[in-house]
Amino acid sequence: MKRIxxxxxxxxFIIILLAVAISLVYPNSFKWVLSEYNGINVLNLLLxxxxxxxxxxxKVDDFLRVFKHPKEISVGLIAQYMVMPVLAFSLAEMFSLDAGLTVGLILVGTVPGGxxxxxxxxxANGDVALSVSLTAFSTVISPILTPIITLFLIGNQIHFNPVDMFVSIVEIVIIPIVLGLILNYKFPDFCEKLKDYLPAISSIVICLIVAGVIxxxxxxxxxxxxxxxIVIVLQYFLAMLVGFGVGYLAGMNKKQIVTVAIELAFQNSGLSTSLAKTHFPSLTQATVPGALYSVWQNFAGSILAYVFRRYV
Known part of the structure; x- marks a missing residue:
């Protein structure tokens, strides 16, 4: 079972491409992903x-690491919530995307790392501890920063309620993470055994979300x-280039530079898709960028990880 x-x-990356192919040929196969059962949003539940x-x-140490490596964490978080949103907004303007795609792309830029x-x-043989800390911190502060930055970028053009978005992120992100932390604290041995299975479970869930949206x-x-x-590919590679540049200018070592680059390029696209569906229901295409970004980042990331490990 563990081998499977x-x-x-x-x-x-092969499974997600297969899921996308099935959803395009048989679009109703994953229709249930975007439905509701007894008032419960399936997409939000999966996320x-x-x-x-x-x-x-x-573990708590993943959050305490900011005091041990303040420069690396701070640089990564600043780039995450300043560079990525501006990059998304600039690309949307440059390519004159319609309202739905603009919202979706900006949400991809304002959500935390994936x-x-x-x-x-x-x-990629990067700094895994730094990556975990950056993902954890960017996720924890996302209920505040994601709505604020999104409001700043599109609030004058498209109406939405940032307070409602804050509540959504707390429900979808913070509460599940806290419950997971508590479980790990109370039953560390059990959670250690789960680690062999969790990445695959998360991968399957992400495939379902992407297939449902597509x-x-x-x-x-x-x-x-x-x-x-074209915009999605540009956003991904520009984010990675910015990550390399920021890491280099901050004086990080090679492993840390690679880590920051990956962290910026990998966004929580599932969250951006969920927020788009929940808070911009009239803009049907707002969920598209998040779904496409998820496919691309995992496909390209798998290839780049091999390149980084071998040549960087």
Whole structure:
């Protein structure tokens, strides 16, 4: 059984491409992902499951590390919440994206780093401890910064309630992480055993989310795929280049530079998709950038991890 889960983790980028292919050919196959059962939003529930698994891998030391390595953590967080949103907004303006795609792209830029960055950092032989801390910190402060920055960038053009977004992020992100932390604190041995299975479980859940969103927006994706795909690829690689530049200017070592670059390029696209669906329901294409970004970052990241490990 453990071997199967390891294979799922190893070949995640192939599985997600397969899920995307199925959702495009049979768009209703994953329709349930975007539905509600007894008032419970399935998409948010799935995302909370991913964040809960992340919480079970964290310890208090991951948050205390900021006092041991303040420069690296601070540089990474500043770049995360200053560079990424501005980059997303600039690309949306440059390519004259419509309102829905603009909102979706900006949300990809304003959400915290994704948990997949920790796995890719490990595969790339980067600083895993730094990656975990950056992901944890950026996630914990996201209920405050994500709504504020999003409001600053699009508040004058598109109305939404930042307080409601704050509440959503607390429900989807903070509560599951805290529950995971408590479980890890109370039952550390049990959570240690779970580590062999959690990456694969998270990978499957992310595949379901991406497939659900892409299936529901098949027509929108096919009609605007060329432009938005170019923007997504640009956003990813520019984020990575900025990460390299910021890390180098901050005087970090090679492993830390690679880590910051990966952390910036890997966004919590599942969260951006959930926020788009919840807070911008009239903009149907707002969920598209997050779904496409998830596919691209995992596909490209798997390849780049090999390159970094071998040549950097």
């Amino acid at each position: 889960f390891k294979l799922i983790e190893k070949y995640f 909370s499951l991913v964040l809960f698994t992340m919480g079970t891998t964290l 948990t997949a960055s920790d796995v890719i950092t490990f595969l 299936g529901a927006n098949k027509q929108a994706i096919l009609t605007s795929s060329a432009i938005i795909l």
